[in-house]
Structure formats: C-alpha cells, structure tokens
Amino acid sequence: MKSRWLVNLALLLVVAGIVAFLYLKPQEHEETDAVHEVSNLKLADFDRVSIEFPAKAPVVFEKKDGFWYLVQPYAARADQVTVQRIVSIVAAQSHEKLPADDPARFGLDNPRLKIKLNNEEFVFGLYNPVTSEQYVAYKDAVYLLSGLYSETASTQLLEMLDKNPLKPGEEIAGFDFSRLEQWQEVRLQLDKGEDGKWQVSVQNAKPSQDDINEWFDGYWTKIRALSVEPYTPDRRAGYPTFSLKLKDGKQVHFEKLQESPQLILGRPDEGMRYTFPADIGFTMLNPPVGLGK
Template sequence: MKSRWLVNLLLLLIVAGIVSFIYLRPPEQDDSRPVHEISTLKLAEFKHLSIEFPAKAPVVFEKRDDFWYLVQPYAARADQMTVQRIVSIVAAKTMDKFPADDARFGIDNPRLKLRLNDEVFTFGIYNPVTSEQYVAYKDSVYLLPGTYSETAATQIVELLDKNPLKPIEQSQIAGFDFSRLEQWEEVRLQVSQNEKQQWQVSVANAKPNQAEFNEWFDTYWTKIRAASVEPYTPDRKASYPSFTVKLKDGKQVVFDKLQESPDMILGRPDEGMQYHFPSDVGFTMLNPPIGLSK
C-alpha cells in the first residue's frame, strides 16, 4: 500500500514538473525582424579581389576564364573554394543593420578591407556578446559571422590551390613518362591510355590490372591534394629526377622530384610552385601498379 502511494506521489511530481516547464519556460525569440541583404551584387560579377590590411601590402586575386589566380605578392593558382567563401560576402544576410556613421563599430580603424572590383567592404570590431563582426558597406553597417575576415586574413599559402595540376590538365591526362625517375630508369617506364580508356605499359612483361590501375589514377592523380604548397624557384645548377604528365592535346607538364623523405616534394618549374605530400602518398603517386612479373 505504501509502495503504491509512493508511485502516485512520484507521478504527481512528474506532472507538476511538466506543467511548470510549460508555463515558466522563457518565451521564444521573435524571428519576425526583417532580414537584410548586405548587397544585391552577384558572385559571378567579380573579376578582381583585393584583401587590404592596415600595415602591409594587399593580397590580390584576379579571375581569368572562370578561375581565380593569386597575382600579388606573386603569381599562383588560387584555391577556388577558399576565394569563393571570401567573395560570398556579397550574398550575406543578417537581421542586424546600423547606420554607418556610428563610431562604436571600429569602421574608422578597420581590421581589413575587401575590394571586389570597385565595391568596398570594411571590417570593424567584433561584437563581444555574439562574436560576430561589424562590416560596413556603402551607408550601412551589418553584423556578420567572423569567417569572412578570418578566411581573408589567413596565410597566403593557405589560399593557394593544392592540386599540382590545373583542372583542365586533370581532365586531359593521357599518360605519364616516369623513365627519368631512378626506380624506372632501367625499364624506361611509360604508361598511357588507349582509345578504349585502357592503361598500357611500355614494359614488355607487365600485366596491369585495369581496375587497380584506375583506382591508382583516381586516388593519386584525379583527387590528389598536397598537404601544403609554396613558391619554388628552380635551381638551374641542380639536377633533379623528374617525370612528365602527358596531356591529350600533346602538351606536357614536367615535375621535379626535389625530396623523397620525410616528405615527398614535387616542384613544378613552369608555375614556380612546389607541392608537399606525405612520403607514402608521394611514393605511390610515382609507382603505378603496372603488374610487373618477376
């Protein structure tokens, strides 16, 4: 009897707790405030991006043939997604909009500016409560996530394309000449695709498994990304092992093997860039599964 009484008391307490929660919970925030678009500009309109800092030279990008390139402080292919994230500020939306003449937002002493063609976005201080940043555009200030300026202010090398080949080159790969690499000098290895998209190997007793070869090509040449990338000035007095990526249009891309361990470093002389890969990844890139019989 006592046990049943305790159960009923417990149920009563649960019901009372639910009722209290329903009546005492804070009201939901009002989402009826208007949403402000920071601009009506379109992403595709822009061909020039300048990231300007108070105390150092700007970082400048240009878009050519729908592809972003770094042009200052040096020439290099840019990481397309990273630059696009910066440029996407033109499509940002927020519920917080203020007049631009308010000195509280730090616009007079900006952290940085983004200049997209002739449009200027000025970044002020962060809101201490929301951790969002005040951004001025034309006659208004908007409260936006800090990711725009944080991405723009990252190190230059993080803004570069980590793929050793251009997108158009990736789609045009017809084969490889590995014959100048030390492990393949004796057999003078060349690999290529025939008209049926089958891989052929220049070594007489090699029997490549097409599925394995396609997996190697897809993993290590179609989807490959370097761990890091940096400028490379070829030393004309030095002699490095090298290999060639052959393209369907007859063009060739030459890479120097600058280092094998602890990282594999491949230099691309024509673009003046070098690409760092983990040693195991780099080794597999240069050693396709040709099915060589012993």
C-alpha cells in the first residue's frame, strides 16, 4: 500500500510540475509576415492583354462583348480561363516588396517577359532560388510572386485557343446531317421544338427522346476538342459538310476534313479546325434516331 501511495504522489508531482511550467512559460507570439497587394486594379478594368517576349512577336488578346479574343499573331477565339489567369496578376499578393532601384539584381534589366494590361506593365525577372518564386516589377516596386503567372503567359499559343467549336452565345436548335455520306439517302435532319422535344425528318424513324437528349447533352452541349488550330478552307477539296441550326435562325457550317484515326472538323467562317477522338467524333455525327427498329 505504501509503495502504491508513493507512486501516486510521484505522478501528482510530475503533473503539477508540467502545469506550473506551462503556466509560467512566457507566451510566444507568432509574428505574421506583412502581405503586400501588388496593385489596387480590378480584373474588369482591362480589355487588352499583350504578352511580350525578348525574341519573338508579342501575343495580344482583346475583349469584345465580354469575351477574350486573340488578335495577334492571328485572329481566333481565346480560352477564357487562360486569359483570366494572366489578368489575375492584378490581384496578386506578396510577402516581399522591394525597391526597384537595382533591376539587374532581380534580372529585370533583361526580363524574361512582360505582360501589359492596357497601359499597366508587369515585368518578369529571375526566380528566387530559395522560394522558387519569381521577381516581378510593377511601377516602383519588385515583388516575389508565384511562377504560375509567367508560366501561363508562356503557354504554347495553340493551347490558349478556345476548344469549343461554337462561339459564345451560339445555341444549337437543330442539325442538318443530310450532306454526310451515312445520312445522304435519308437526308437526316433533327430539330428541337419549343416544347423541348426532338423532331426527326425520317418517316420510319422511331426516336427515343431520352436517347437523343442523352446524345445531345453528352456530345454537343459541352463540346470541347482535343486541339484546335488555324486552317485555310479549300472550296475545291469537296469535303463532306453538315450544319448546326442555331436558335437565332442562323446556321454554322462545318467540313469533315478527316474521319479516322481522329475526327477533324473545319469551321470555314472562322478558319479553325478542331480535332476529336475517333470514338467521340463518330458518335457526334451519328445521333440515335431509331432507324431499323
């Protein structure tokens, strides 16, 4: 009994010592690093982005009707998310704000690239070997920022293009597949009525509304190509064509430039061509209209 009592007393003394130590220990106050706003500019303030490189022509985007378009080195629809990521540098924050009185120290005398948003210029220099962040000059200060801004701005140009073959605001109301080889005999057309139901032009077709809606939602509502690039339409080539009917009454025409091993569609009015995997491409052009049931 006596030994058990001594053990309990010892444990009590240990606990009391720990409590006293924690109580009497000086409180440590964590020092938080100051955070510096790179600018007080707003994302919506800009309608022009110019990316300038030391040894090649600049890449220029302009905003029209709320959407970004590539204007140099050629005209094309831009990937909206990519351009927004570049413009978002105006909202960047940094734990370092240094005077810009020695550009060579940060590699800013020979910058890797410049981003100009309207008349606001951001200059990109060396990477900090400790933090892997990049020195960026704006106005009279130098900041350490994530390298994602310059990496996004340096993305291959083709990856900056919109992979959706439809323009913003173009809504599909129907399809004219009558000029494609597999549908020439029946002159297939699909039209979506105001009640949301699909009408098929073929008399003996027995379409399932659920099947057509699943096909439309899966392959045309959020359509995105594997890749997109400029091309020069050739009227003499005689490619098979089809059209998308839009809700505003207009039509968009596409050329089937290649069917295998990948489907390649050309959009002559924009001079762009879109590449899709073969399985997806086949299904895009072959809706389940219920023939042969």
